[in-house]
Amino acid sequence: MRHLLQYFFLLFLIPTISFTIIPAVHSLCTKDQQLSLLHLKQSLTPYHHKPYSPLNSTKVMYWDSRTDCCFWDGVTCSSDGHVVGLDLSGETIGTGIGYRSPIPSAIGNLTSLRYLDLSNSNFTGSIPKTMGNLKQLVYLNLSSNMLNGPIDSIQWENLVNLIDLRLYDNLLGGSIPSSIFALPILQFLLFSHNQFSGQLHEFSDASSSYLLSLDLSSNNLEGLIPTSIFNFHALESLNLSSNNFSAFPFNGPQQLKNLNEIDLSYNSLLIFYNGTTSSYSSFPNIVRLNLTSNKLRTIPDFLRYQSGLLKLDLSQNQIQGMIPKWIWGLDLFSLNLSCNSLATLEGPVPNFTLVEVDLHSNQLQGPLPTIPSNGGYVDYSRNHFSSSIPFDIGECYFLSLSSNTLHGIIPRSICNARDVQVIDLSNNSLTGVIPKCLSAMPYLVVLNLRGNNLTGRISNLEFGEGCHLSTLDLGENQIKGQFPKSLANCKDLEFLNLRNNQIKDAFPCLLMNMTSYLRVLSLRSNQFYGGIGCPNTNDTWPNLQIIDLAHNNLSGEIPATFLTTWQSMMADVHEKVNVLEFSQPGGGIFVGFSFGDAVTVISKGSERYLVKIITSYTLIDFSCNKFSGSIPKEMGAFKSLYSSPWTCH
Numbered sequence: 001m002r003h004l005l006q007y008f009f010l011l012f013l014i015p016t017i018s019f020t021i022i023p024a025v026h027s028l029c030t031k032d033q034q035l036s037l038l039h040l041k042q043s044l045t046p047y048h049h050k051p052y053s054p055l056n057s058t059k060v061m062y063w064d065s066r067t068d069c070c071f072w073d074g075v076t077c078s079s080d081g082h083v084v085g086l087d088l089s090g091e092t093i094g095t096g097i098g099y100r101s102p103i104p105s106a107i108g109n110l111t112s113l114r115y116l117d118l119s120n121s122n123f124t125g126s127i128p129k130t131m132g133n134l135k136q137l138v139y140l141n142l143s144s145n146m147l148n149g150p151i152d153s154i155q156w157e158n159l160v161n162l163i164d165l166r167l168y169d170n171l172l173g174g175s176i177p178s179s180i181f182a183l184p185i186l187q188f189l190l191f192s193h194n195q196f197s198g199q200l201h202e203f204s205d206a207s208s209s210y211l212l213s214l215d216l217s218s219n220n221l222e223g224l225i226p227t228s229i230f231n232f233h234a235l236e237s238l239n240l241s242s243n244n245f246s247a248f249p250f251n252g253p254q255q256l257k258n259l260n261e262i263d264l265s266y267n268s269l270l271i272f273y274n275g276t277t278s279s280y281s282s283f284p285n286i287v288r289l290n291l292t293s294n295k296l297r298t299i300p301d302f303l304r305y306q307s308g309l310l311k312l313d314l315s316q317n318q319i320q321g322m323i324p325k326w327i328w329g330l331d332l333f334s335l336n337l338s339c340n341s342l343a344t345l346e347g348p349v350p351n352f353t354l355v356e357v358d359l360h361s362n363q364l365q366g367p368l369p370t371i372p373s374n375g376g377y378v379d380y381s382r383n384h385f386s387s388s389i390p391f392d393i394g395e396c397y398f399l400s401l402s403s404n405t406l407h408g409i410i411p412r413s414i415c416n417a418r419d420v421q422v423i424d425l426s427n428n429s430l431t432g433v434i435p436k437c438l439s440a441m442p443y444l445v446v447l448n449l450r451g452n453n454l455t456g457r458i459s460n461l462e463f464g465e466g467c468h469l470s471t472l473d474l475g476e477n478q479i480k481g482q483f484p485k486s487l488a489n490c491k492d493l494e495f496l497n498l499r500n501n502q503i504k505d506a507f508p509c510l511l512m513n514m515t516s517y518l519r520v521l522s523l524r525s526n527q528f529y530g531g532i533g534c535p536n537t538n539d540t541w542p543n544l545q546i547i548d549l550a551h552n553n554l555s556g557e558i559p560a561t562f563l564t565t566w567q568s569m570m571a572d573v574h575e576k577v578n579v580l581e582f583s584q585p586g587g588g589i590f591v592g593f594s595f596g597d598a599v600t601v602i603s604k605g606s607e608r609y610l611v612k613i614i615t616s617y618t619l620i621d622f623s624c625n626k627f628s629g630s631i632p633k634e635m636g637a638f639k640s641l642y643s644s645p646w647t648c649h
């Protein structure tokens, strides 16, 4: 809406643009246009190129000299019979069987063209020089081809009518000609995913620019981003991600009032404007700022005046020192400061309203900051926080406080987060019992309480009928009691670790009765006793990779059938990709925890959590029990046997 006026202005300025609004009237194609198109067809016909194969396309191959070229598929004419539009996008030019065509230089004869779309057609070679003849061009789309080589032999300065230029997703290289940035009415310049290199020069003549969207991401550009970028006063979105830029002029001479999205992630930005105390900002209206994976050493001070900012990502930098108090007052939706070297929080931290807050992998000390009451994704893991868990946990769906030095009990109020899917409190010094209500959380997928000092009886947990648990890790605690029968309700269980506790029970045959997604089972170092043969069960664990029953009091024979069915271990595990998916939106980076050599990663991908267990690793450990009889010969079929069931280590 806000550019409406500007569009009218442009329409007024360049009457030619109106062809996209008033449908072109077909009339008799002029002779020279027909010839030019036939010439183009001929150049595309692979008799000229090896290996020979017939032209196979949905449009060009049907161009027939006996019909009016204005009626040919992909061709649009003006009322006076000139070809003004050519859309050959997604054409299977060539057959795709090894044949690829360059863009014929004959394209340069169609000098009336205003719209040219050759995207996604497997064109190769360099962009023909004759492209510079197409002075009427308004839209040019050559994206998603295999075009290569430099583009500076084209006289871009001729294309004064160009509004939209898309060259993204090719193999184009060399420097980006300055003349492109000087095109007078260009609005979209989308050059991402190429191999453009070198430095950007000062953007001359840009002060009259209409550029709205500049995307140079995923190239090999480097050096300073010129201050004259502030000449692009209409700019709304800027993406310079995944290059090797070293500095960005955050202290611009002018304001870019329309700029709302800046992505500078994955560069080498180091030098930074850390500002004065003035409330002046060069970008008064940024909504999203992404600086992940750079070399910043401080939190840029100018951010404190960004009242419209919603998403801020400063993760994976080298930021040291203190998280300033003002950051909580920005009223952000999402804040990511993870993977830095931050040491303290400027206190007292006020109650804040972030929905996603990620502080993991820093060196933060002292009490845990507030868990926002409307928080969705909260990750404070891998720091040195040393308080107890606050009573007020809020409503998050992802909560990780793992690998800190938290003490005290797990408050029952944690169950107020009704929609929680992931709770990871592992590797702390928590004591007391596991709140029973945790086993009844309806949407819980991952519960990891490993490596604490939790006590009480595990048999008190009552997993409900609708249990969705995929990962349950209570290992390395001091939990007693009998194996909870209600775990039979958790039919999606993949990862069960109870190692190093004091659980005393017969071998839990009920695990054999569950629809078995089970990959990892560790009951190591408990007090399980008796035989492991399970009558009346299906004993199939087709996905099992790791079973560790060592250091218990198990006895009797190891049933051969028990083993033959563990197909996963016997298969060539290297060929499998075991990625387990769970639905729930998130966004950002992952927390991970390891189990022996198996790794479980809970990733907040854009659409789902991923839980990965390294598939090339299998383990059977039955050692330090009281098994009798001979080694079942079936065991020889296992690819990687960690240790013999009879040796104690």
Ligand SMILES: *[C@@H]1O[C@H](CO)[C@@H](O)[C@H](O)[C@H]1NC(C)=O
Residues within 6 Å of the ligand: 054, 056, 057, 092, 095, 096
């Ligand atoms: C042309 O391409 C289509 C789609 O790629 C394919 O199905 C068809 O067999 C091809 N025809 C010839 C003659 O190669």
Ligand SMILES: *[C@@H]1O[C@H](CO)[C@@H](O)[C@H](O)[C@H]1NC(C)=O
Residues within 6 Å of the ligand: 090, 091, 092, 093, 095, 096, 097, 098, 120, 121, 122
């Ligand atoms: C482009 O080439 C690749 C590989 O030869 C082929 O798989 C693909 O189908 C082709 N695409 C088009 C649009 O012809």
Ligand SMILES: *[C@@H]1O[C@H](CO)[C@@H](O)[C@H](O)[C@H]1NC(C)=O
Residues within 6 Å of the ligand: 032, 035, 036, 039, 105, 106, 107, 108, 109, 130
């Ligand atoms: C078109 O361009 C090609 C190469 O640029 C040239 O050889 C040819 O004579 C031109 N004329 C026509 C009608 O195709």
Ligand SMILES: *[C@@H]1O[C@H](CO)[C@@H](O)[C@H](O)[C@H]1NC(C)=O
Residues within 6 Å of the ligand: 089, 090, 117, 119, 120, 139, 140, 141, 164, 165, 166
């Ligand atoms: C190519 O870009 C033009 C604008 O320049 C756009 O209208 C068209 O949809 C794009 N084509 C494809 C296949 O995305």
Ligand SMILES: *[C@@H]1O[C@H](CO)[C@@H](O)[C@H](O)[C@H]1NC(C)=O
Residues within 6 Å of the ligand: 192, 193, 217, 218, 239, 240, 241, 242, 261, 262, 263
């Ligand atoms: C910027 O470009 C990168 C790589 O091309 C892409 O992954 C990212 O989503 C883009 N950022 C925005 C904000 O669109």
Ligand SMILES: *[C@@H]1O[C@H](CO)[C@@H](O)[C@H](O)[C@H]1NC(C)=O
Residues within 6 Å of the ligand: 222, 244, 246, 268
């Ligand atoms: C990026 O630039 C820095 C200097 O700013 C240089 O040391 C480094 O090697 C460059 N990295 C790549 C991948 O080109």
Ligand SMILES: *[C@@H]1O[C@H](CO)[C@@H](O)[C@H](O)[C@H]1NC(C)=O
Residues within 6 Å of the ligand: 274, 275, 276, 298
């Ligand atoms: C900006 O940061 C640098 C390095 O941390 C420091 O030397 C300089 O004094 C700071 N400038 C201002 C204006 O704070």
Ligand SMILES: *[C@@H]1O[C@H](CO)[C@@H](O)[C@H](O)[C@H]1NC(C)=O
Residues within 6 Å of the ligand: 241, 265, 288, 289, 290, 291, 292, 311, 312, 313, 334, 587, 588
């Ligand atoms: C920043 O960019 C990275 C990589 O493109 C992406 O994963 C992340 O979600 C982005 N952050 C924001 C806040 O958009």
Ligand SMILES: *[C@@H]1O[C@H](CO)[C@@H](O)[C@H](O)[C@H]1NC(C)=O
Residues within 6 Å of the ligand: 349, 350, 351, 392
């Ligand atoms: C934060 O919220 C809690 C309860 O919601 C309240 O008890 C506390 O006083 C608040 N703290 C501040 C600094 O507002």
Ligand SMILES: *[C@@H]1O[C@H](CO)[C@@H](O)[C@H](O)[C@H]1NC(C)=O
Residues within 6 Å of the ligand: 428, 429, 430, 451, 452, 453
């Ligand atoms: C658990 O408690 C014992 C005894 O109080 C202590 O020695 C040990 O360090 C604690 N373990 C953890 C992980 O806190």
Ligand SMILES: *[C@@H]1O[C@H](CO)[C@@H](O)[C@H](O)[C@H]1NC(C)=O
Residues within 6 Å of the ligand: 509, 510, 513, 536, 537
């Ligand atoms: C397994 O299921 C069968 C059939 O439902 C039942 O008879 C048997 O008792 C179950 N075994 C165990 C150990 O739960």
Ligand SMILES: *[C@@H]1O[C@H](CO)[C@@H](O)[C@H](O)[C@H]1NC(C)=O
Residues within 6 Å of the ligand: 513, 514, 536, 537, 538
């Ligand atoms: C065993 O598997 C069969 C078929 O796969 C199924 O019908 C039966 O219910 C299963 N029994 C138990 C005890 O799970």
